[in-house]
Amino acid sequence: MSNSSAVAQQIARSLVHAGASDVVFAPGSRSAPLVYALAPLAEAGLIRAHVRVDERDAAFLALGLSRGLRARGSESAVAVVTTSGSAVANLHPAVLEASYGHLPLLALTADRPARLRGTGANQTIDDQSQVLSDVRARFDIPAGDTAEAVHRAMSDAVAAALGSRRDTVTEAAGPVQFNVQFDTPLVPTPEELDTWNSEIKGLAETRVANAEPRIKETEDIGAGNDSQTSVEVTITEGTVIVAGDAGGHSAESLRALAEVHRLPVLAEPSSPLARTAVDSKESSTSGSSEPSTVVPAHARVLSEHPELREAIRTVIVHGKPTLTRPVAALLADETVTVQCIPDAVDAFDLPVRDERTVADDGRAAGETQGAAASGLTWVRAWIDAGTPLVAAARTERSAVRSPEPGSGENPEAASARDFQATARTVTEHLAAQDITLFVASSNSVRYLSDATDIRARIHASRGLAGIDGLISTATGLSLGLGEPVVLLIGDIAMLHDIGGLLTPSAEDAGEVTIVVLNDDGGAIFSGLEHSQPHLGGFLERYFTVPHGRGFADFAAGYGWDHERVTSAEEFETTLSQIDGRRNVQARRIIEVTVPQQQ
Numbered sequence: 151m152s153n154s155s156a157v158a159q160q161i162a163r164s165l166v167h168a169g170a171s172d173v174v175f176a177p178g179s180r181s182a183p184l185v186y187a188l189a190p191l192a193e194a195g196l197i198r199a200h201v202r203v204d205e206r207d208a209a210f211l212a213l214g215l216s217r218g219l220r221a222r223g224s225e226s227a228v229a230v231v232t233t234s235g236s237a238v239a240n241l242h243p244a245v246l247e248a249s250y251g252h253l254p255l256l257a258l259t260a261d262r263p264a265r266l267r268g269t270g271a272n273q274t275i276d277d278q279s280q281v282l283s284d285v286r287a288r289f290d291i292p293a294g295d296t297a298e299a300v301h302r303a304m305s306d307a308v309a310a311a312l313g314s315r316r317d318t319v320t321e322a323a324g325p326v327q328f329n330v331q332f333d334t335p336l337v338p339t340p341e342e343l344d345t346w347n348s349e350i351k352g353l354a355e356t357r358v359a360n361a362e363p364r365i366k367e368t369e370d371i372g373a374g375n376d377s378q379t380s381v382e383v384t385i386t387e388g389t390v391i392v393a394g395d396a397g398g399h400s401a402e403s404l405r406a407l408a409e410v411h412r413l414p415v416l417a418e419p420s421s422p423l424a425r426t427a428v429d430s431k432e433s434s435t436s437g438s439s440e441p442s443t444v445v446p447a448h449a450r451v452l453s454e455h456p457e458l459r460e461a462i463r464t465v466i467v468h469g470k471p472t473l474t475r476p477v478a479a480l481l482a483d484e485t486v487t488v489q490c491i492p493d494a495v496d497a498f499d500l501p502v503r504d505e506r507t508v509a510d511d512g513r514a515a516g517e518t519q520g521a522a523a524s525g526l527t528w529v530r531a532w533i534d535a536g537t538p539l540v541a542a543a544r545t546e547r548s549a550v551r552s553p554e555p556g557s558g559e560n561p562e563a564a565s566a567r568d569f570q571a572t573a574r575t576v577t578e579h580l581a582a583q584d585i586t587l588f589v590a591s592s593n594s595v596r597y598l599s600d601a602t603d604i605r606a607r608i609h610a611s612r613g614l615a616g617i618d619g620l621i622s623t624a625t626g627l628s629l630g631l632g633e634p635v636v637l638l639i640g641d642i643a644m645l646h647d648i649g650g651l652l653t654p655s656a657e658d659a660g661e662v663t664i665v666v667l668n669d670d671g672g673a674i675f676s677g678l679e680h681s682q683p684h685l686g687g688f689l690e691r692y693f694t695v696p697h698g699r700g701f702a703d704f705a706a707g708y709g710w711d712h713e714r715v716t717s718a719e720e721f722e723t724t725l726s727q728i729d730g731r732r733n734v735q736a737r738r739i740i741e742v743t744v745p746q747q748q
Contacts, residue, residue, distance in 0.1 A: 178233020210619030218630015251613025394471030621650030
């Protein structure tokens with residue numbers, strides 16, 4: 151057997167042994183040995199194979215798969231296979247998001263033999279194993295390495311990708327680069343392929359018998375540093391919970407802790423704690439029937455209610471809260487004690503060390519004495535502060551009207567204001583649905599800040615909060631979860647990943663409905679410091695960048711259904727026409743825009 155085929159087949163064996171369920175391929179010749187080793191596993195039902203024509207989209211698809219598998223309780227490291235050269239660099243945006251979003255991703259990068267490095271050989275980077283930064287570990291497998299060495303390296307790679315469930319930074323789940331040098335011949339002989347297929351048949355026949363031990367071993371790999379089963383939480387006077395995106399992990403135990411101990415929850419939209427209405431199954435699991443302690447418009451409360459902000463003494467942090475500046479300032483305050491708890495918080499017991507003063511009747515002193523630093527009074531003060539802020543914002547939006555002729559108001563400014571009011575209403579309507587919602591960065595996720603009825607299961611790429619690869623990530627999320635996903639995205643983010651609309655003819659496209667908020671450019675910059683009057687000459691060309699494009703032609707070209715709506719009422723009608731019946735070909739774009747756009 152050729153060295154390349156032997157190494158590739160050992161990689162395949164090790165992936166199956168480690169419990170890997172999905173592999174994404176981008177076409178290439180140098181990576182061919184991995185195709186011939188892994189594709190037969192997919193044909194036998196041992197893994198799922200996905201193919202995309204572009205390495206960048208393939209990596210983001212793998213990222214979404216990783217998140218979806220975790221969210222449904224079937225976490226595994228998802229592999230993405232590329233050929234050598236610049237193809238590897240195209241993985242980098244998704245690798246960075248996986249690193250800072252704590253998602254297990256395994257980059258299987260094919261390479262030429264080491265003897266060709268530094269010679270100017272075609273598609274050969276001098277040290278390809280160093281191309282991808284911010285990985286948990288990197289491996290460079292020599293051409294023709296032994297089966298034992300390859301298996302040991304792959305086991306270590308999967309363990310590094312799955313990380314430690316206790317750790318929120320240094321040993322958290324993340325990407326790993328597994329660089330493999332393949333020498334010619336790159337294809338197996340007919341006899342070698344037949345032998346491999348026979349071995350796979352045996353693996354498939356024994357899969358049921360070996361399923362439980364294999365899964366248990368996978369859990370052990372991912373939990374190798376998780377010898378402790380509990381995480382102590384300290385509660386003091388003035389304690390709040392700040393919650394951000396947790397990469398698909400649930401947090402029902404933390405929700406129950408907040409409700410029982412009456413802790414205000416300052417949750418970003420994609421935090422699992424943001425949901426104000428949870429499934430009955432989740433409620434029974436948490437054992438809680440207490441009312442929600444989620445604070446409406448929490449960032450504005452932090453900014454506009456100094457009496458509450460200054461009373462904070464302890465912050466319990468879950469996930470990665472990076473959305474608002476008031477929260478960032480709170481976490482940077484050296485007078486506040488910050489406790490970071492694992493993303494996978496539901497995997498641990500949460501014993502509480504309560505340092506608050508407790509009255510004889512068992513109530514917190516804050517409740518008994520009327521102080522605003524603990525107990526029911528504390529949480530009510532936060533909720534009562536946020537509720538009118540949300541109501542006032544909605545009243546202001548409902549009062550928005552297009553200017554009457556001759557009123558002197560700038561029609562473009564009024565149109566932009568109308569659009570933002572519509573976009574917020576559309577966003578809040580989606581949040582209130584029993585759906586899985588993947589929301590883009592920039593304005594899309596910020597429009598959710600005022601939502602008080604959150605029934606959707608909201609996901610987002612908040613590792614680096616970029617706008618790249620979101621169509622592919624949402625598609626992967628749908629495939630990982632095995633359920634429909636609605637993607638809420640802005641026009642600039644949509645254009646960034648327009649290639650993600652392409653699914654090869656033989657591939658599963660998932661079930662994705664895209665709601666694109668098209669305001670013709672990066673409107674978020676108009677709300678930042680770049681919109682100051684003395685900077686006005688720079689804003690449009692260098693920041694908002696109007697493009698004058700709609701998405702009907704893109705939809706037609708890539709084979710998606712398309713509808714354009716100009717009001718929240720139209721949107722709700724259009725969305726209601728999409729029933730919940732499973733349809734693997736369901737790919738729809740609903741474009742929300744302003745009436746003046748053509």
